[in-house]
Amino acid sequence: MSRALTVAVAGNPNCGKTTIFNALTGTRQHVGNWPGVTVERKEGRFVHNEQTYKVIDLPGTYSLSTYSVEELVARDFIVQDEPDIIVNVVDASNLERNLFLTTQLIEIGRPLVIVLNMMDMAREKGLKIDTETLGVLLGAPVVPIVGRTGEGIDVLKDKIHRIQAHTSQKARHIDIQYHRDIEVQIEKISAVLAQGESPPVNVRWVAVKLLEKDDRIWEYLDGFADKEKLRQTTTEAIEQIEKIYQDTSRAAISHARYGFVRGAMQECVRSSTAEPIDYSRKIDKVLTHRVLGLPIFALFMWLMFVLTFDLGAYPMDWIDAGISWLVNTLHALVPDSMLSSLVVDGMIGGVGAIAVFLPNIFILFFVIAILEDSGYMARMAFIMDRVMHTLGLHGKAFIPLVMGFGCNVPAIMGTRILESRRDRILTTLINPFMSCSARLPVYILVAGAFFPENAGTVIFAMYVLGVVAAIFSGKLFSKTVLRGMSKPFVLELPPYQKPKLSSLLLHTWERGQVFIRKMGTVILVGSIIVWALGYFPREVELSQNYEAQSARITQEWEAQETEIEHAFDASVALGEEQYVSAMVPFESSGHYKELVTQRDSLKQQIAANYQEALQKVDFTRQAETMSQKWIGRLGKLIEPLVAPLGFTWREGVALVTGFVAKEIVVSTYGVLFGVGSDASEENAGILTSLRNSDMTPLIGLAFLVFVLLYTPCLATMAAIRRETGSWGWTTFSVVYSLLLAWLLAFGIYKIGSALEWLT
């Protein structure tokens, strides 16, 4: 078998390119990123007539200019990697605009097969396309396909085979003819190019690109010697064209390309006279209705939220239970050692804490796939753009932001629906301010302790403050670090389509597995670090001898128990003496029974007291041990940093552990107050201890604000790292949110103190 041939699949967004790619390769796919950019790169394989083909799914683009990363990636691949065959997927129901890209592919001059996808929709629109003639005019075989049913895929494979075997009758190179004024200039530049040393492979294409003022084209001309002359000729040519057309040279060339497309369409496309029914338009009459549009949108958002987090809660509980079971079983099986603790508590426990998010993430991605494949996603952007635009964002950014109220991890992963990298970064950066569900237990605890009357209001205020912080930061970022990179909002609203289950599952899996693969490593490392902080140093010096205390308490209890027995025996002896003359034995008398009950209840009471005292010693020991471990020392170390906010070392430790996950703040408090780590938000012990501590309601409020604003958890950090593709932005996010949290908490504490408010 000969070497694998490369097939690049190119086409507009929404043309069904991915459907064709899936139909060609089946499930044998590999998803990755294009080097250096966060644009998804999909690769698959198929074998036809004993020849292996490697298929690359290029990003969907409307053209091959260089104004977006996607276009750049697609063009670089076609020009530099020289795929053996290009499959250009074209939406037959939207031919004119789709063929614009085709003209550029023809010009590049790689072997080309054109797929007319969505033939069913074209027929519905009343379009008749003469594919034979179209193939002749475009100089490439044209294959009509209904991607949704897979009808025509085998014909496509045959055409690809015939192209590479040079037995295709249609394939021939044609030139897109421009108007004579432009052709003259193309010839001039071509002449310069052809004369020079090491001329480019495709002189005509390079000449056209030069005329289009495509700066990036110079990168392909590295080896070209006489750049000065080329530059001069190009500048003159552009001037001449712009003088004649009174427009930019690029516009003139684009007009000519569309002219070519229109010419071809006049020859091969017949439209039936009957006015076709535009089903999508009818659906949109309701879904983007002036009044109904927003409530329907809200309903869909609500459904998405409920599905992701409420439905996801069930498998989440199962995974949680499974992990706990595994950890407990392993602890029981393996003797305690550092290694077993590292593996069981650190790795399994840590990764397990993240694995519980899997159901959420997969459900969210599934819903997003439905929204994208059906076409409603574009409408969501259309409806919400007005609101999001004020933040300098695209309408679609609304979705990940709302999902942040559930959990920031899937929400940040959901920023992939945004096309521009700048929008993705901005949405990712402000996402942590959307108060996720893990922060709620902390709110309930602290608000419950200090604002029992108005807990609901305080908690609601936290959510509002989060949104305000997100809006403020969004505006700030788009005016500073992410300035001027916003793309114009020019969005296609594709026709509605019934999503196909297999493609939904494939999309969900593709995105979800990224979470498993890439995030796993970061989380694993993070979990091990956190485990080590809580595990070392192994030997801690405790201020009190807790074991002696426990022993003393046990002794006291035993002594008390003996005392009770003695007292009981004495009473019995006394009773027996009194009953000597009686007919019945003392043991069956009422008095004896009374004595027994009395003894038992006394014993029970002291047993309970004993247990409580023991537990108290144990809790105190746990608290002190924790404060001696590195994690506790870290909390004490940062005490000077949080002291200006009115916080003590306890808050310091709680905030440090809260970095792992917010809900841990509650259990940390449980340990620190010596009331046990069994921390449900109803834990009355923590509540009372908080009230009795040095904390005032004002400090409590400042603490809540801090918890709201600083980095939600390790998993979120990993997600930010993953989606921005840079530690730089991850650090920026963490530092910024810490700074914002500190400043606001400080402001609240200082102003509140000055006004003697809530103290």
Next chain:
Amino acid sequence: MFSRFRNRMGNSAPRHQLTREGVRLCDLHPGEKARVLEIGGSEQFRIRLMEMGLLTNDIVEVDKYAPLMDPMELIVKGYHLSLRRMDAEKIAVELIERNE
């Protein structure tokens, strides 16, 4: 980190000022059709529209406005395209079919 970003996406290209007075695309009502006379704005915006098939001399129909009155939905070359009003303001048009 920031500078690399700006260099790639940075937009130093000149903005095209409309030479024409008169009706703008954003002035049209739903159901009205117009011919595009001139497209202004940044080079990036103009190129984006060209790629998407909105060129001078093309006929566009305003389908509707979003529930919050922005953006607007157009029908161009038989498909639906959405633009913000602030961008549509940079497109000079000539009304050819009024909506009664």
